Amino acid sequence: MKVIPRHLATRIERALGTSRVVNIVGPRQAGKTTLVKDLIDTARYITLDDDAMRAALEVDPYGQLLLLAEDARNTGLPIVIDEVQRLPEITFALKRIVDADHRPGQYVFTGSSDIFTTGKAYDSLAGRVMTLTLRPLSVAEIAEQAPCRLLDAVEEHPQDCLDALPKPVPYLRADVIDLIVRGGFPEIRKLDDRDRVHRYMSYLDSIVERDVSPIAEVRKPDMMRRLIDQMAVRTSEELSIAALCNVLGARKETVNDYIDILSRLGIVHRLGAWKSSGGKREIRASKLHFLDTGCATSLRGEDRDSFGPGADPAALGHLLESFVFVELEKSLSYLGKRWRLYHWRQEAREIDIVAEAPGRLLALFEMKCAATVSADDFRHINWFLSEGPGKSYRGTGFVVYLGEDMLSFGAGRIALPLSALWSFAI
Numbered sequence: 001m002k003v004i005p006r007h008l009a010t011r012i013e014r015a016l017g018t019s020r021v022v023n024i025v026g027p028r029q030a031g032k033t034t035l036v037k038d039l040i041d042t043a044r045y046i047t048l049d050d051d052a053m054r055a056a057l058e059v060d061p062y063g064q065l066l067l068l069a070e071d072a073r074n075t076g077l078p079i080v081i082d083e084v085q086r087l088p089e090i091t092f093a094l095k096r097i098v099d100a101d102h103r104p105g106q107y108v109f110t111g112s113s114d115i116f117t118t119g120k121a122y123d124s125l126a127g128r129v130m131t132l133t134l135r136p137l138s139v140a141e142i143a144e145q146a147p148c149r150l151l152d153a154v155e156e157h158p159q160d161c162l163d164a165l166p167k168p169v170p171y172l173r174a175d176v177i178d179l180i181v182r183g184g185f186p187e188i189r190k191l192d193d194r195d196r197v198h199r200y201m202s203y204l205d206s207i208v209e210r211d212v213s214p215i216a217e218v219r220k221p222d223m224m225r226r227l228i229d230q231m232a233v234r235t236s237e238e239l240s241i242a243a244l245c246n247v248l249g250a251r252k253e254t255v256n257d258y259i260d261i262l263s264r265l266g267i268v269h270r271l272g273a274w275k276s277s278g279g280k281r282e283i284r285a286s287k288l289h290f291l292d293t294g295c296a297t298s299l300r301g302e303d304r305d306s307f308g309p310g311a312d313p314a315a316l317g318h319l320l321e322s323f324v325f326v327e328l329e330k331s332l333s334y335l336g337k338r339w340r341l342y343h344w345r346q347e348a349r350e351i352d353i354v355a356e357a358p359g360r361l362l363a364l365f366e367m368k369c370a371a372t373v374s375a376d377d378f379r380h381i382n383w384f385l386s387e388g389p390g391k392s393y394r395g396t397g398f399v400v401y402l403g404e405d406m407l408s409f410g411a412g413r414i415a416l417p418l419s420a421l422w423s424f425a426i
Contacts (some may be wrong), residue, residue: 004186006035007147007334008134013039016078016105019130020098023109023116025083027266027291028135028211029203031186032110033082035134040108043077044068047087048268062093069097078108085111085214088118091125098128103107110209113264135266136184136292138330138424143169147334148327148421151355154363155337157187158394159412168417169188173371173402175309176418180319185293193303196260200298204228207265208409215261224258231268234300236321236352238283239270240347266291274342274354275390283345291329295323317369320418321352324367324400327421328353332396337361349380349388362395371403373415381413 008024012035015022027031045355046068047055057064068079084090098106109115118123140148153164182189188199208221208228218224226248244255262268270286290296297303297319307316325341332339337357339425344351353365364381386392398416399409407415 003034003118004137004141005037005144006031006089006134007138007141008132009035009039009148011333012036012108015130015132015148016040016108017035018104019128020102020104021094021107021109021125021129022078022105023114023129024134025111025114025131025132025266026111027030027136028207029185029187030134030136030266032134034186036080036108036110037168040080041077043072043075045080045082047082049083053131054087056180057087061087061090062096065090065093069101071302072106073101074342078105080108080110082110083093083112085113085115085211085405087149088115088214091115095128098125107313112207112266113215115214115303117264118215125252135326135330137186137189138184138327138422139179140331141425142179142184143422144426145422146424148331149335149424150416150420151328151331151339151357151363152336154355154396154402155335155357155361158361158396161412162408162414163330165406165414165420168404168406168419169423170404171417171419174304176208176320176402177304177316180293180316180323181297181302181304181306183292183297185292185294196294197298197301197303200295204267204299207267211265212261215264216257218258218261220250220254223250223254224262227255227258228262228267229299231288232290232296234288235293235296236318236325237288237395238285239288240285267277267295269325269329271341271353272342274351274356276331282389285319286374287327287343291324293319293326313369317367320369320400321367324365324418324421325353339363344384344389346388349383351380351384360393362390362393364395364397365391366397366399368399370401373399373401373407373409374405375409377401377415378413385412401416 046053072079080426153161157164208225212218241255245252264415269291270290273284274288339355339357342354343352351364352367355363377399396412398414400416404417
């Protein structure tokens, strides 16, 4: 089976040369173990899914890690510990070892959550660990293209980045729907519709049963599972905790805690609201995004036929917005500047995604589930940057649509074909 090259590989290689511990975090089935085994020659590979190994480390974490460290010192290769989130208590023993030996690249950890930020960890190992996040496959990885550097182009040419963008690769509306419903999990996305739905159901059951407990105690796992279903239905909507409480029959604190846990496990993301200095009427609620649209559509009972002629365009619109958000979020680690993503709404005006970089630089994104764009589609972007809260900022406004041509609608206003997100050549 062909292994799809992952963009994170080069960052892992650099981290091995500079950090004593490299910690790779990402949702189960995102491809962490495959990436590490393909990329790194190891002195020893162990998994904490092995009950005997986990029991030995529980009894004597320092002694066991020290033995592994001696093997690594002799070979010059790192030790890989998989599913490390299952034993966060080893962090203190690890600190003793790497504080006595400053060599980079001693350990590689992989896990579905970051053990160094959990309350059960004895030490954060600040300054000794490089933590990297592996999401499910981006479309650029599936297409074997370079990471999306759209925001780099905005940084270099904030008022006129059209010529700095690559020619979008050709695609069809059916291609977009297929990408959305398949998602990015390497093994699951290749399955047919029925098997994929069953696999995602099983996948989420295993998340609740196995990956939640190292982070926090959950007294009502069935409620968390129903919450996941509700969040899939509500992807790209403003988050209403009250509405979720009403549907689930849960307390506000419980729902908030469960969403935080699922965020740490890479299932959902709370997208904060962008705030201007004087916008008193701006909506401050977060927007919810499911971090894999294939998983979301499976939970919603949707497949490619669900978005054919006569289907509700709003359903595809919400999924398209989450799809674009996720692709932009996956690109952030590979950009020249540190960009942050938000959403914004003030009464009837709304910007789906607001990307902000240092130096008062913005990129605004609106989504349109159509093959055509008109000047009127830029009305909220135009107001935002000329009269509204972004008037003192530099930046570009994009309407992302399902057509093939990249079009200019004035300085800093671009109709962006969706395939531009995976058109950057390696």
